[in-house]
Amino acid sequence: MPSLSLDCVIFGFHENELKVLLLKMKNMDQWALPGGFIYRDEDIEDAATRVLSERTGLVDIFLQQFKVFGQPNRSEKKYHLNMMKKDGIKVGKDNWIIQRFITVGYYALVDFAVVTPKPDMNSVSCEWHEIHSISELFMDHKNILDHALETLRLQLNHQPIGYNLLPQKFTMPELQKLYETILDKKLDRRNFQRRMNSFGFVKRLKETRKGGAHKAPFLYSFDLRKYKKALQEGLQGGW
């Protein structure tokens, strides 16, 4: 499809940090969000699923469209022209690739442990970056990332965000850290635990997490049926 692309903000959670999957583009200093074009007969949702599966090796991913970015000056004509020239491809001034593009932003939540990052044809590497370490990105990608984070924050009470970002078994401090990172604020440990337990969809297992310096903390897992039911109405209360 002419004029239209998509960009994916792929979130993962690892060692108490929220991370985003970024591509280092060929002949460029900047990092970029994974993205792609839409085939002429392709559903836009299918295109997003395709890009995600190519970059992460996963097929069944939690994926949400969140915003269209349509400012006239957002396309990087110069970059595309340069890249084509370096690859020895001649591009006329009416070529579709250097026209204005409007992009659809998607965010995805993945289990960090099972992802195998893979660069695309325009990039040399594909790596996780901790969200606070990212100050600049290709084109308007930093703006797209910021909007994705804001969307996560707004959807905490309506989407199974914890379920999709955490491994199957997790500790209460890990869950709290995830909420604190998304909300960008400290939460009281006791209140958080009491509140989470009151929802009834987090169940404590008999196992504990061994190997830390402190007393081994209990492991928890989500009761997905109860989680989804609670999210339908929206979790009660703010954080």
Added chain:
Amino acid sequence: MPSLSLDCVIFGFHENELKVLLLKMKNMDQWALPGGFIYRDEDIEDAATRVLSERTGLVDIFLQQFKVFGQPNRSEKKYHLNMMKKDGIKVGKDNWIIQRFITVGYYALVDFAVVTPKPDMNSVSCEWHEIHSISELFMDHKNILDHALETLRLQLNHQPIGYNLLPQKFTMPELQKLYETILDKKLDRRNFQRRMNSFGFVKRLKETRKGGAHKAPFLYSFDLRKYKKALQEGLQGGW
């Protein structure tokens, strides 16, 4: 811009009914959502504002992008070909108008009383329709409307929906009816009133609404500063 359009779901509230502004298209039995194309150098937000102002006569409207509709089979090639033929315009098979279009859905909230509906060049009339009376629309517009309603429901605690849909002065039963319509369920009168008062952004005026069969109810208005502050954190609790 080729391949890309936008469609607007314009909500208004009148006589305790939630309504949507629809167009009756030329030579067609079906009604459609107001929509339009995006000029080559136009920000997509500006394009939506332009379409809204053309249809409603208003310039300062609450407007939110909510979803992209990108299924390959959603365009109505036949309709466009027919319309062109009736207008005596010849269209080649590569013409941009009969290609596949992806559309960006916007919803708008307006004060019913100040809108002057105006048809566009492809339509013969522009009228308000009560949302429950709408069973079928042009192309996938019914699907777009349903998604807009779902978005309203999810955003009740995060966007100034009451403020934008109600006149400056309203009664508590009117506010309750608006919430009931959007949530599609009955709410308890006392609980609703208690809850609304607890937020602190609805203030009771000294005036009453005169002329009804019952005891004249008090009028209320929003304290916009307090309303916006409360929405930033999200209103506490579900409905």
